Amino acid sequence: MSEQRIAVRRLTWPAFGVLTELLAGLVGLMLLATVLRLMYPAPVSLYPVAGGVYLVLVVAMMCAWPSGRRYLGWANRVTLVRAVLIALLTAMLPLPDFINEHHLLVFAMALTALALDGVDGWVARRTHTESRFGARLDMELDAFFILMLCLMLVIQGKAGVWIMFIGAMRYLFVIASWRWSWLGAELPVSYRRKTLCVWQVATLMTCLLPWVAPPWSNLLLALALILLAFSFVMDIGHLYRRASVRH
Numbered sequence: 001m002s003e004q005r006i007a008v009r010r011l012t013w014p015a016f017g018v019l020t021e022l023l024a025g026l027v028g029l030m031l032l033a034t035v036l037r038l039m040y041p042a043p044v045s046l047y048p049v050a051g052g053v054y055l056v057l058v059v060a061m062m063c064a065w066p067s068g069r070r071y072l073g074w075a076n077r078v079t080l081v082r083a084v085l086i087a088l089l090t091a092m093l094p095l096p097d098f099i100n101e102h103h104l105l106v107f108a109m110a111l112t113a114l115a116l117d118g119v120d121g122w123v124a125r126r127t128h129t130e131s132r133f134g135a136r137l138d139m140e141l142d143a144f145f146i147l148m149l150c151l152m153l154v155i156q157g158k159a160g161v162w163i164m165f166i167g168a169m170r171y172l173f174v175i176a177s178w179r180w181s182w183l184g185a186e187l188p189v190s191y192r193r194k195t196l197c198v199w200q201v202a203t204l205m206t207c208l209l210p211w212v213a214p215p216w217s218n219l220l221l222a223l224a225l226i227l228l229a230f231s232f233v234m235d236i237g238h239l240y241r242r243a244s245v246r247h
Contacts, residue, residue: 018065021072021080022058029054029084036088040102043095050091057083060140066133075124076134078116083141085113090148096155103210106152110205113145114198142197143170149204153221158207158214163221166200166228173232182243187235196231200224 033046072080089109092099099106120138124130147167153159177183187193203224207217 017071018069021077022061025058025080025084026051026054028081029087032084032088033091040098040105042098045094046088046091049094050088053090054083054087057087057141057144061137064133064136066131069133073124073129073131073134074127075120075129076137078120078123079134079138079141082113082116082120082145085109085116086141086145086148089113089152093148093151093155099152099156099208100210103208107205107208110149110201110208114201114205117142117198117201142201143167146170146197146200146204149201149208153204153207156208158212158217159221160218163225166204166221166225169228169232173236182239183236185239185242187238190235193231193235196227200228 029050030047033042033050036042037044037046089106092106117138120134124134147164147170150163150167153163154161173183203220206212207220212220
């Protein structure tokens with residue numbers, strides 16, 4: 001039993017070089033939070049909340065860490081920068097007045113995180129460092145980013161709780177795969193899926209702007225939810241047909 005536990009730890013625990021890079025990300029996050037506090041009247045709570053969110057993301061990354069990998073690699077470093085920005089944005093959730101007053105700052109940070117979503121894939125292809133771990137890390141960070149933006153809109157009163165279905169759909173899909181294992185099969189690369197992910201983030205970001213208000217914001221968000229649901233139905237149908245053929 002003890003040997004089995006040691007083997008699991010060796011499989012998931014990153015090397016010292018990776019831990020150093022993750023620590024550098026935390027330092028960068030704290031420096032960025034300090035810059036915000038110097039430039040804007042951001043409360044000191046930004047530090048512990050942003051740091052806590054970042055550590056949760058790091059722990060999730062460690063749990064899926066592939067055996068034998070010693071460094072993040074350039075593409076995953078870009079993804080780590082995205083994680084820093086998303087952690088800082090998440091720390092702003094309890095600060096609706098700050099978000100209202102500095103909506104352009106929030107929008108710019110979210111836009112940068114969205115732009116980096118395309119950069120990390122480009123870097124992976126150029127450096128020939130594509131990996132299943134990197135793709136999974138990118139996908140899970142996208143899901144968390146969308147969930148965070150949905151929460152921000154609800155807290156800001158820009159939309160009803162119903163938009164949480166946009167952020168929760170990925171997690172509901174994962175929970176369903178625990179009951180129906182065929183849902184957990186690997187899906188092929190889909191530009192439809194990638195395009196709709198960008199659409200979701202862009203729509204949520206746009207609705208954060210103060211001049212985008214109901215009913216137009218509700219129409220945009222409803223369209224985003226319908227398109228996302230359609231994409232999930234397409235993927236579920238594909239997985240079901242493939243599982244039926246095997247049986």
